[in-house]
Amino acid sequence: MLFAGEDRTVRIWEKNACVQTITHPAISVWTVAVCSENGDIVTGASDRLVRVFTREPQRYADAAAIEQFSEDVKSSAIPQQSVGNINKEKLPGPEFLTQKSGTKEGQVQMILESNGNITAYQWSMAANQWVSVGTVVDQAGSDGRKISYNGKEYDYVFDVDIEEGKPPLKLPYNVSQNPYEVARKFCEDHKLPLTYLDQVTNFIVQNTQGATLGQSTSQGADPWGTDARYRPGDATAPQAPPQPPAPKAKILPQKDYLDILTANHNPIFKKLQEFNQALVNDGSKGLSMNPSDVEQLNGAVSLLEKGSAKDIDPSAIDLIVKAATEWPEDKRLPGLDLLRLLFAAEEPVAYLTTEQNILHRLANSGVFAPTSPLNNTMMAVRSLSNLFKTDVGRAVAGNEFDQIHESVSAFLTTPNRNLIIAITTLYINYSVLLAGDNNADRVLSLLDDLNKILHGAKDSEAIYRALVATGTLLSLDSDFCEAGRDILQLPSAISAAEKQAKEPRVKNVVAEIREKLQG
Known part of the structure; x- marks a missing residue:
């Protein structure tokens, strides 16, 4: 027996028990039917697509189509209204997914991710694992209003004027997506230089007016994004990419350095505060920060958000290094994330490398050990990539090539x-x-x-x-x-x-x- 519910999930029942669920949180299921000849399930949904689900391997879609469906589900934005009030402080972290199994098919578990987002997971009895079904949002797009573009639904579709006299390019974006990845795809699709990645990313973040996950909502925004259209030379367009040169005929050699600077500063700081309080509660006074330290760190994060890393006091940098290299491994990620941002600024890099010997401290912290949490290692490598943002950092990267190469080559x-x-x-x-x-x-x-x-x-x-x-x-x-x-x-x-x-x-x-x- 089939049941299509208002929670956008199709449930398959056998002998009064739910044995399987099919979910796509961003799509409303309009109708569902069973093929009498082979038992396949057919769904019609609000995205104007018909999907067929089967248990017969010979009728499976190709691997790329299945992977795309899974990725679409993972990147879905789930309106918070549909899941009720959530107390973020009481939600388990990602470790829950590997430590505990579900008790029934379709059981939903909310997880507080390391970046401050809340992700919904469903238990699959068939796969015996938790499956990501989307990110919970209380921002733009959570009211179910979407904009159709090229057969898909989006929270925003921006107009980007690249060249005078030519039609604007469309930049579609969902609040559940990673702004950096959307910007990367936009640059690639339109053959724009990779050097504009960060600027396009900031353009998305600024012009969603906080609709990016974890930030506040702007009311009354034009759903087509025309009031946030980017025009070359328009001083009112925040952080928008300048008019790019004509596309080069050749890709190689690459001549520009890449950096990874996108960040949600407030969630990073809140997570660091949360971990610090956990250390205080555990009696780890030697590792935890006192209230004045936390206040100083808050000021440093504010300066990073404003792009004024050069004004950060060295004592605040010391606190970030401590959180990134001395805290327990499961609590280091926020500190490493802040260190990543410091590595892109000339003055902090000079201090970190001369006064803190930061590369040596990172290596000794175990972040490049085989047993290190991979997210920690990833963030440390992103930090190393950001060294190339400044002349000082590039000199460090050149001088310390052997140590850096040894650190990353194991992965x-x-x-x-x-x-x-x-x-x-x-x-x-x-x-x-x-x-x-x-x-x-x-x-x-x-x-x-x-x-x-x-x-x-x-x-x-x-x-x-x-x-x-x-x-x-x-x-x-x-x-x-x-x-x-x-x-x-x-x-x-x-x-x-x-x-x-x-x-x-x-x-x-x-x-x-x-x-x-x-x-």
Whole structure:
């Protein structure tokens, strides 16, 4: 027996028990039916799509379609009104998902993520695991009003005027999405330079007026985003990308450094406060911060949010380093996140490297050990990537290449998407840096690492970044092309990457790399 409820879930009942659920929180199920011949279930939903669910493997969709459906479910925004009042302070963290099993099919569990968001998970009896079904929001889009664009529903569809006299580009965005990932895809789809990633990200955050998860809602915003349209030279458009140059015919070599600066400062600080209070409650006075420390840290976070990291007092930096390197591993992530932001500013980097010997402290903290929580390692690698934002940081990255390389090389085959993307971003930055310092040993060691990444990576973004780094290093000298071809067997890795990530951008950069290897 089937039942389609108002909570946007289809439930399958057998012998008075629910044995399976099919959920998509962002979509209302309009109708549901059973095919009498084979038992398949057909649903019609508010997104104007008909979906067929089957238990017969021969009728399964291809892996890409199934993965896309799963990703759509994970990225859904669940209106808080539909789940009632939630006390964030009493919600368990992500560790709950690996420590406790569900008791029935479709059981819902709210989890407080490390970034302050609340994610809903459902228990699947068939898979014997918790499955993410969306992020709970109380922001724009939570009232169910969506904007249709290219057959999909969005909370916002911005107009972006790139060139005078030409139609604006559409930038669709849901509040449940990562602004950085949306900005990245927008730049790639329209062949805009990767250097505009951070500016486009800030454009999204600013013009949703806090509708990004964890922030406050703006009332009465134009749902089409036309009042937040970006126009080159418009002083009222906050943090909008400037008019980009004409797209380059060639991708390689990469000439610009990449950084990872997007942050939700308030949730980071609140999580740090929460962890500090837990240390106080546990009697860990040597590790916890006193009220004056917390107040000082609050001021530092405010300065980071305003882009005034140079004005942060060194004593506040010391507190961040303490939280990032000395607190228990399960409480370090907020401190590491703040350290990531400090690494992008010249004055803090100078202090961190001369007074704190921060790279040595990170290594000794165990953040690069095999047993370290991968989110901690990922955030530490993101910090290293941000070193390339300033001249001082680039000098540190060059001088400390051996230590940094040793720290990250143990994670080249990690299945963690965020970590491998952070590593490949770091390698892109090193490939750009080495263009001014053609160090053969370093180039070959990086090419060897990238060879391993390309053989094992599954994520298309990580593959693309690894290819860009590889091609940039090969552009330095024909001898490196020869070594890559004859010694490292790079053509095999390139073929494996192309087979794994069948995207136009991957094919384009692969073609350029092959041309270099053959030359």
